[in-house]
Amino acid sequence: MRNINHRNSLVKKLSCFFLTLTILFFSCTKAPKEKTPETKVNDNKTRKLENTFFCWDTFDVSLEKTKPIKKEASLPKNAIPWGGTVSHHLLTDRLIDEWFKELAEHRPNGIDLFFVLSPSHWNLSLEPWSLTDGSWKCKNGFVDSRKDNCEKLKSSLDVEYEPIVFKYEHGVSAIMPYIKKYFPTAELVVIAYNGEPPVNMNKVKKFENAIKKAFSIKNAKDAQNAFLLISTDFSHHSNLEKTNAKDAKSRLFISNINSSPWVLGICDNRPAMYILSKLSTKKTKTTIQYHTNALELSEKTNPEDITSYFFAYFWESE
Numbered sequence: 001m002r003n004i005n006h007r008n009s010l011v012k013k014l015s016c017f018f019l020t021l022t023i024l025f026f027s028c029t030k031a032p033k034e035k036t037p038e039t040k041v042n043d044n045k046t047r048k049l050e051n052t053f054f055c056w057d058t059f060d061v062s063l064e065k066t067k068p069i070k071k072e073a074s075l076p077k078n079a080i081p082w083g084g085t086v087s088h089h090l091l092t093d094r095l096i097d098e099w100f101k102e103l104a105e106h107r108p109n110g111i112d113l114f115f116v117l118s119p120s121h122w123n124l125s126l127e128p129w130s131l132t133d134g135s136w137k138c139k140n141g142f143v144d145s146r147k148d149n150c151e152k153l154k155s156s157l158d159v160e161y162e163p164i165v166f167k168y169e170h171g172v173s174a175i176m177p178y179i180k181k182y183f184p185t186a187e188l189v190v191i192a193y194n195g196e197p198p199v200n201m202n203k204v205k206k207f208e209n210a211i212k213k214a215f216s217i218k219n220a221k222d223a224q225n226a227f228l229l230i231s232t233d234f235s236h237h238s239n240l241e242k243t244n245a246k247d248a249k250s251r252l253f254i255s256n257i258n259s260s261p262w263v264l265g266i267c268d269n270r271p272a273m274y275i276l277s278k279l280s281t282k283k284t285k286t287t288i289q290y291h292t293n294a295l296e297l298s299e300k301t302n303p304e305d306i307t308s309y310f311f312a313y314f315w316e317s318e
Contacts, residue, residue: 053167079106082314117230122168132190231269235247
């Protein structure tokens, strides 16, 4: 039985803390202009404030200028990516933008629906899989959930919506402005969950079955025109030697998701590594666009506390 009283108490105690943390995370100096219970936009839609999540570009944000990083590879000319991994750390802003730009070039007909798989960072999730049918407010407009698809996934997973989770979840809000920039009409199905090991295999297999009902590789070419977006950062809290050792294992999996053990994907989104391994086919290929780490990007990084990043695409060979 879901402990609603516990959740309400937890939310009250942590609201002030997370509000402050969010402000610090985005380095903002002013709050968004919306003050009313509902906000109307020029697409004639009305959205409830409690189900609207504000992204970093709606605040005054100064992003750090990082060191240039050499591109590792580009997608082959005729490749049509159906999924990929992208960071949710704004330290990698330029690389996130590059990743979405190349994705848009290889999906010239656009992407109608993003399935976004994200870690739930702040332990606010009471459900095993947190969902929402809400909207993300970006500087240039809204990115909305596709409600019918959200309802189907909600039913498959037998969970309730948890909008409070997404008020503070940078694993999702950090990447929304890039979706709005390159795929302005796209809609979403967003799922957040505990991404750290150990992975409960009974739960993750239920997740696998639900995702397979909602998404397939054929979506990349059919009318639904969908994409599996995995929001994740690799390695964490290690020095450079240990980070490189972890990344060697992660690279082995990312480069061969149809044949290498998914547990080699050492990141903050382990269930997504499992899902990747189950969705892939013998024809699945990988293009790693960028691989870097926070120490390479910024001199401000603690050399004993490094996070690494793989910007990758997955596509099918003919």
